[in-house]
Amino acid sequence: MSSPLLDHLIEALRCLPGVGQKSAQRMAYHLLERGREGGLKLSAALAEAIERIGHCELCRDFSEEKICAICASNSRERSLLCAVESPADRLVIEQATGYRGRYFVLQGRLSPLDGIGPRELGLDRLATRLADGEVKELIIATNPTVEGEATAHYLAQLARQFDVHPSRLAHGVPLGGELEYVDRGTLAHAFGSRIEVER
Amino acid sequence: MSSPLLDHLIEALRCLPGVGQKSAQRMAYHLLERGREGGLKLSAALAEAIERIGHCELCRDFSEEKICAICASNSRERSLLCAVESPADRLVIEQATGYRGRYFVLQGRLSPLDGIGPRELGLDRLATRLADGEVKELIIATNPTVEGEATAHYLAQLARQFDVHPSRLAHGVPLGGELEYVDRGTLAHAFGSRIEVER
Numbered sequence: 001m002s003s004p005l006l007d008h009l010i011e012a013l014r015c016l017p018g019v020g021q022k023s024a025q026r027m028a029y030h031l032l033e034r035g036r037e038g039g040l041k042l043s044a045a046l047a048e049a050i051e052r053i054g055h056c057e058l059c060r061d062f063s064e065e066k067i068c069a070i071c072a073s074n075s076r077e078r079s080l081l082c083a084v085e086s087p088a089d090r091l092v093i094e095q096a097t098g099y100r101g102r103y104f105v106l107q108g109r110l111s112p113l114d115g116i117g118p119r120e121l122g123l124d125r126l127a128t129r130l131a132d133g134e135v136k137e138l139i140i141a142t143n144p145t146v147e148g149e150a151t152a153h154y155l156a157q158l159a160r161q162f163d164v165h166p167s168r169l170a171h172g173v174p175l176g177g178e179l180e181y182v183d184r185g186t187l188a189h190a191f192g193s194r195i196e197v198e199r
Numbered sequence: 200m201s202s203p204l205l206d207h208l209i210e211a212l213r214c215l216p217g218v219g220q221k222s223a224q225r226m227a228y229h230l231l232e233r234g235r236e237g238g239l240k241l242s243a244a245l246a247e248a249i250e251r252i253g254h255c256e257l258c259r260d261f262s263e264e265k266i267c268a269i270c271a272s273n274s275r276e277r278s279l280l281c282a283v284e285s286p287a288d289r290l291v292i293e294q295a296t297g298y299r300g301r302y303f304v305l306q307g308r309l310s311p312l313d314g315i316g317p318r319e320l321g322l323d324r325l326a327t328r329l330a331d332g333e334v335k336e337l338i339i340a341t342n343p344t345v346e347g348e349a350t351a352h353y354l355a356q357l358a359r360q361f362d363v364h365p366s367r368l369a370h371g372v373p374l375g376g377e378l379e380y381v382d383r384g385t386l387a388h389a390f391g392s393r394i395e396v397e398r
Contacts, residue, residue, distance in 0.1 A: 003252060005248045006248060008248070009244045009245060009248040015237025018222070018225075026216055026217075027216055029286055029287045030215070030216040032248065033306070038211070041214065042211040043246040043249070045204075045207050045208045045211035046239075047239065049207070049227070049230075050242070062202055062231055064204045065202075087228055088224065
């Protein structure tokens with residue numbers, strides 16, 4: 001018995017991650033009551049982003065240009081390449097670390113059962129980049145999941161083919177974490193790969 | 200160093216209630232990675248809703264028609280009118296109760312300090328409706344806040360002017376709630392307005 005356009009908007013809002021029926025209702029009412037201007041801006045930004053944002057030809061990250069800003073930058077170390085699964089992973093590394101090299105965004109991970117193989121991850125393009133001799137180290141920053149590990153293994157082998165040194169993010173107890181609450185796998189790994197205390 | 204259009208989208212998503220920087224990022228990446236179709240639909244639904252949804256001339260609820268579906272319906276009791284603060288309140292009453300009367304949506308509550316008086320709540324229009332003699336009972340369903348109570352008091356007086364019987368939602372201990380966790384004000388009210396147990 002509500003307005004059909006309003007129902008339609010609520011339904012459409014549910015495409016957002018983590019937004020169910022209740023949140024979508026709240027968002028729709030909020031936008032109509034107090035945020036019409038912001039809503040119009042959002043509508044335009046959404047349409048423009050979806051229409052114009054594609055993938056960088058070099059690193060496969062999101063970009064509205066053929067080559068993204070990081071790949072096009074001259075101040076980035078050309079000898080370092082960091083492979084990540086998603087643009088979101090690239091963003092957190094960029095924000096949290098002082099990394100000044102470049103990236104390669106796989107846009108996924110190897111998962112043969114889902115039909116995601118080397119081609120889908122653009123590994124032919126990665127091979128071309130590794131082949132030209134500019135890259136000296138491939139930092140593999142895939143997620144520590146089964147598929148992420150398999151992907152990392154594959155990437156490491158690929159790097160070695162082209163005499164590129166592969167490296168992985170260190171695993172272990174998170175900073176500020178309490179041992180009591182660290183999961184068993186992580187703790188076992190951290191224990192096994194303990195490091196000698198320097199003098 | 201990210202894509203400007205992507206930054207713009209993330210910023211625009213923050214107009215949604217309860218969405219901060221992190222959630223906005225997650226939403227933007229999700230839409231670009233896996234939800235482009237849904238995103239385009241959302242953009243269109245948003246623009247259309249904001250452009251075309253106005254207020255019903257009778258009840259002030261959201262509606263793309265001059266008169267909303269509930270006000271236009273012939274199967275609704277004409278002698279009952281329920282005053283609520285917002286369209287969201289109307290929706291929950293519609294969903295939770297078997298109410299078959301009509302509504303009046305104040306789109307706010309009396310708040311003189313914020314410049315919200317009877318005129319802003321459309322009480323002149325409410326008075327016209329009460330004056331024509333069709334409405335016999337005005338169910339006042341404002342929120343149990345200070346301003347909501349003040350609004351309720353004002354509405355009750357208005358109703359009496361036109362010989363309309365005002366009523367309010369019952370206050371008390373929520374069903375399924377435990378006394379231990381009910382706030383003091385509610386408990387005191389429920390205690391004071393205790394009801395004799397029927398035989």
